[in-house]
Amino acid sequence: xxxxxxxxxxxxxxxxxxxxxxxxxxxxxxxxxxxxxxxxxxxxxxxxxxxxxxxxxxxxxxxxxxxxxxxxxxxxxxxxxxxxxxxxxxxxxxxxxxxxxxxxxxxxxxxxxxxxxxxxxxxxxxxxxxxxxxxxxxxxxxxxxxxxxxxxxxxxxxxxxxxxxxxxxxxxxxxxxxxxxxxxxxxxxxxxxxxxxxxxxxxxxxxxxxxxxxxxxxxxxxxxxxxxxxxxxxxxxxxxxxxxxxxxxxxxxxxxxxxxxxxxxxxxxxxxxxx
Amino acid sequence: xxxxxxxxxxxxxxxxxxxxxxxxxxxxxxxxxxxxxxxxxxxxxxxxxxxxxxxxxxxxxxxxxxxxxxxxxxxxxxxxxxxxxxxxxxxxxxxxxxxxxxxxxxxxxxxxxxxxxxxxxxxxxxxxxxxxxxxxxxxxxxxxxxxxxxxxxxxxxxxxxxxxxxxxxxxxxxxx
Numbered sequence: 001x002x003x004x005x006x007x008x009x010x011x012x013x014x015x016x017x018x019x020x021x022x023x024x025x026x027x028x029x030x031x032x033x034x035x036x037x038x039x040x041x042x043x044x045x046x047x048x049x050x051x052x053x054x055x056x057x058x059x060x061x062x063x064x065x066x067x068x069x070x071x072x073x074x075x076x077x078x079x080x081x082x083x084x085x086x087x088x089x090x091x092x093x094x095x096x097x098x099x100x101x102x103x104x105x106x107x108x109x110x111x112x113x114x115x116x117x118x119x120x121x122x123x124x125x126x127x128x129x130x131x132x133x134x135x136x137x138x139x140x141x142x143x144x145x146x147x148x149x150x151x152x153x154x155x156x157x158x159x160x161x162x163x164x165x166x167x168x169x170x171x172x173x174x175x176x177x178x179x180x181x182x183x184x185x186x187x188x189x190x191x192x193x194x195x196x197x198x199x200x201x202x203x204x205x206x207x208x209x210x211x212x213x214x215x216x217x218x219x220x221x222x223x224x225x226x227x228x229x230x231x232x233x234x235x236x237x238x239x240x241x242x243x244x245x246x247x248x249x250x251x252x253x254x255x256x257x258x259x260x261x262x263x264x265x266x267x268x269x270x271x272x273x274x275x
Numbered sequence: 276x277x278x279x280x281x282x283x284x285x286x287x288x289x290x291x292x293x294x295x296x297x298x299x300x301x302x303x304x305x306x307x308x309x310x311x312x313x314x315x316x317x318x319x320x321x322x323x324x325x326x327x328x329x330x331x332x333x334x335x336x337x338x339x340x341x342x343x344x345x346x347x348x349x350x351x352x353x354x355x356x357x358x359x360x361x362x363x364x365x366x367x368x369x370x371x372x373x374x375x376x377x378x379x380x381x382x383x384x385x386x387x388x389x390x391x392x393x394x395x396x397x398x399x400x401x402x403x404x405x406x407x408x409x410x411x412x413x414x415x416x417x418x419x420x421x422x423x424x425x426x427x428x429x430x431x432x433x434x435x436x437x438x439x440x441x442x443x444x445x446x447x448x449x450x451x
Contacts, residue, residue, distance in 0.1 A: 013438065015431030019409055040445070044437060047387035048406045056297040060311045067315065068322055069282050221290065254409065255294055 009041060052255075055223045058195075062188045112142070144168055145181060158191040165197040169204040179205050183214040192224050199227055203234045212240055219246045225257045232260075236267045244271055285325055289318060292335045295408055296342045302403050303346035305392055313349060317341045336417040343400060343418075383445075390440045398433035405430055 008025055011017045017025070028034070029045035147156050147164035165185060168178055182205070185198040199218075205211045219231045228250065235243040250256055250264040296317060300310035317338060321328065331337050391399060397419075404410040404418065415426050 013431060013434050015427040015429075015434065019411065022406065022409070040442060041438070043383040043387055043441060044434075047384050050384060051298060051302075051388075051407045052409075054298050054301060055294050056311050056314065057307075060315070064315055064318055067319060068285075220287075223294065253291070255291075 005038065009038075058188065058190050061221065116142075141178070145177065158194050161185070161189065161191070161194045162197045165194065165201050169201050176210070179208060179211055179214075183211070183218070186214070186218055186227075187221065192226065195222075195224070195227055196230060199230045199234065203237065206234060206238045212238065212242075216240065216243045216246055219243065219250070225260045228256070228260045229263050232263050232267045236270050239271065241271055244268060247271070281325065285322060288328075288334055289321060289338070292338055293318070295335075296338055298407060299339060299342050299403060300346050302391065302399065302407070303343070303350065305388070309349070313345050314342060316345060333417060336414070339404075339418045347396070386441065386444055387437075390437055390444065393440070394433055394436060398429055398436065401426055401429045402433040402437070406434075 005025070005028055008017060008021055012022065012025060026045045026049045029038075029042045030049055034042050144164040144167050147160055165182065168182060179202070182198045182202050186195055186202060189195050189198065199215075202211055202215060206215070215231055215235055219228065219235070222228050222231060232243075232247065232250075235247075247264040247268045251261050251268065253261070256264075293314065296314045297310055300313040301307060304310050304313060320341065321334075321338060328334055328337075391402065394402065401415060401419065401421075404415050410418075412423050412426055415421070416423060419426070421429070
């Protein structure tokens with residue numbers, strides 16, 4: 001093997017190697033079994049292989065999405081979405097958009113608060129126990145939403161957000177808000193562990209069409225191999241055939257880690273055979 | 276709605292190459308934030324000119340060219356700033372040492388990063404496209420407009436130079 005490598009190296013420095021040969025060199029110098037006299041070449045090849053894994057941060061993706069389509073990105077913001085859309089429609093292009101948004105969010109919270117209070121009260125006749133239970137639940141849901149809300153991302157810790165995510169699927173009847181929140185977390189949370197937790201939480205809601213759609217789409221934008229793999233597993237588990245295209249793309253994409261590509265291929269096979 | 280469809284198609288064509296553009300920008304600018312900022316600029320320009328994109332054979336090659344040019348422009352204006360301020364270059368460099376840069380100087384990967392940064396522009400670009408991004412020669416032709424033979428020569432020089440400088444820095448002393 002070594003004489004081969006030496007020949008290859010010579011060809012490499014002459015600019016005559018093929019891509020395959022260069023990949024072989026990279027692999028060889030990363031194998032950890034490089035003989036002493038060739039060791040001085042290792043740094044170069046190791047650097048190339050590692051440099052290839054660099055990716056822009058997740059925040060970047062989100063910012064870019066906002067710049068390209070400010071409307072959609074803003075509508076994506078979960079906690080304030082319903083309240084905000086109305087006011088925004090009335091004040092297009094006013095510099096005070098953000099301010100209005102906050103007022104709207106405040107109002108929305110107030111209304112939700114009153115609503116919840118009224119709900120609890122009206123049911124209290126049915127038995128104090130039930131009401132107390134529900135109140136607690138509503139509180140937990142609100143708490144979870146608060147922690148996961150987009151604006152909060154800088155002020156909450158990753159573990160708090162993971163807790164909130166994990167809490168989401170213990171809620172008996174989760175509504176669209178919650179799944180939407182989880183989807184946003186999956187796509188935009190800066191912390192990979194939180195995204196992973198969101199991905200796992202979403203599998204609990206995978207029978208909803210929206211969630212299925214979101215899982216497929218998310219696969220196109222995720223760059224972390226752990227999340228790519230979880231998504232593939234989730235999509236295979238729910239036998240989502242529409243993901244086939246995405247799998248195929250992943251399997252072909254040279255930039256994607258080998259394990260992920262293998263996983264995607266395996267997923268493709270399972271989706272096609274398993275009728 | 277049609278606008279949204281448009282965006283979707285745009286994303287599908289452009290997002291897959293964003294990692295590549297980012298790495299290219301990072302190679303030139305040697306700074307994460309600046310690289311992100313630069314490719315955001317590239318994406319916005321591509322987006323505003325999306326109608327014309329259809330007429331390009333390879334959007335990726337175009338995007339790579341744009342990224343390269345933008346980075347070089349930015350480096351030039353940095354340079355101008357530095358010299359017009361008549362600040363000592365060394366002091367200036369020390370001042371904008373990012374955490375990344377600090378790590379960079381401490382290990383061999385960092386050393387490589389710096390040595391590649393010191394190569395002449397063209398060598399740097401060709402070496403990066405080939406050895407990091409694994410472009411075929413045809414793809415490099417498309418981006419740089421250089422001939423096949425020319426690319427090989429540049430590549431060979433870049434690789435030898437990088438090695439030479441690395442050995443010098445690490446005091447290996449002997450040739451390969």
